[in-house]
Amino acid sequence: MLQIPDKLRFKPASHAIPSYLRATYEWAYLNPRNVRWLDNETIVGVILFGNHVRLRNAALAEIRTGQNVLQVAHVYGTLIPEIARRVGPTGSLEAIDVAPLQAALCRRKLWGMRHTDVRISDASDPGDGGYDVVNCYFLLHEVPDDMKRAIVTALLQRVAPGGRAVFVDYHRPARLHPLRGLYRKLFERLEPFALSMWDHEVRDLGADAAAFEWTKEIFFGGVFQKTVAHRRGSI
Numbered sequence: 001m002l003q004i005p006d007k008l009r010f011k012p013a014s015h016a017i018p019s020y021l022r023a024t025y026e027w028a029y030l031n032p033r034n035v036r037w038l039d040n041e042t043i044v045g046v047i048l049f050g051n052h053v054r055l056r057n058a059a060l061a062e063i064r065t066g067q068n069v070l071q072v073a074h075v076y077g078t079l080i081p082e083i084a085r086r087v088g089p090t091g092s093l094e095a096i097d098v099a100p101l102q103a104a105l106c107r108r109k110l111w112g113m114r115h116t117d118v119r120i121s122d123a124s125d126p127g128d129g130g131y132d133v134v135n136c137y138f139l140l141h142e143v144p145d146d147m148k149r150a151i152v153t154a155l156l157q158r159v160a161p162g163g164r165a166v167f168v169d170y171h172r173p174a175r176l177h178p179l180r181g182l183y184r185k186l187f188e189r190l191e192p193f194a195l196s197m198w199d200h201e202v203r204d205l206g207a208d209a210a211a212f213e214w215t216k217e218i219f220f221g222g223v224f225q226k227t228v229a230h231r232r233g234s235i
């Protein structure tokens with residue numbers, strides 16, 4: 001009998017575009033005309049106030065040649081092909097995104113790299129694989145709080161013994177940070193789920209946090225964080 005690989009099966013509930021994405025980020029991720037100019041290193045640099053290279057390098061520093069990596073959601077710019085080059089053909093990169101248009105952009109960037117694969121999948125239901133590194137780059141601040149918890153819990157489950165989950169995202173700025181007020185206003189107007197990143201540690205969002213050792217590094221006066229969850233055990 002013909003066996004259909006799991007990744008080709010139609011899973012309507014978990015693969016439907018979430019309502020928060022349509023309601024808040026349609027212009028940024030679902031509108032084909034806009035994504036054409038947004039998917040660009042310069043734009044990403046502006047959005048992250050010039051911190052993109054530093055943050056991207058911080059994420060890349062967690063990844064080594066030969067590792068199996070799950071990239072959770074497409075990221076504008078060059079981060080994803082850089083991860084593919086970093087793991088190299090002795091490793092693998094699997095990228096997921098819930099939006100078909102974003103998955104297609106990601107696929108195009110990875111064209112010809114046979115150690116990569118792109119699937120349409122929700123981050124809260126990323127499949128059954130186990131990975132050395134699960135990389136979640138600026139996704140959490142764009143999803144509602146219950147989704148943040150579902151995503152962190154699901155991603156931690158996908159980390160192999162000795163592996164790690166890497167979360168690069170917004171964080172609470174220092175009290176006297178000159179841009180703190182501006183960020184608050186921007187979030188209130190444009191990114192309604194981002195402000196809660198100021199009040200929650202990523203480690204408190206995952207159900208099985210105790211199985212991991214957690215480290216956190218902050219950047220740009222606390223505006224950004226890299227939080228890494230290392231699963232105990234060896235690869």
Ligand SMILES: C[S@@+](CC[C@H](N)C(=O)[O-])C[C@H]1O[C@@H](n2cnc3c(N)ncnc32)[C@H](O)[C@@H]1O
Binds near residue numbers: 096098102123124
């Ligand atoms: C990684 S986030 C933000 C990245 C950052 N703003 C950038 O530079 O691109 C954006 C992506 O997350 C995807 N996304 C949103 N919710 C998702 C979910 N629940 N599961 C998988 N992908 C999701 C969107 O379709 C979009 O492609």
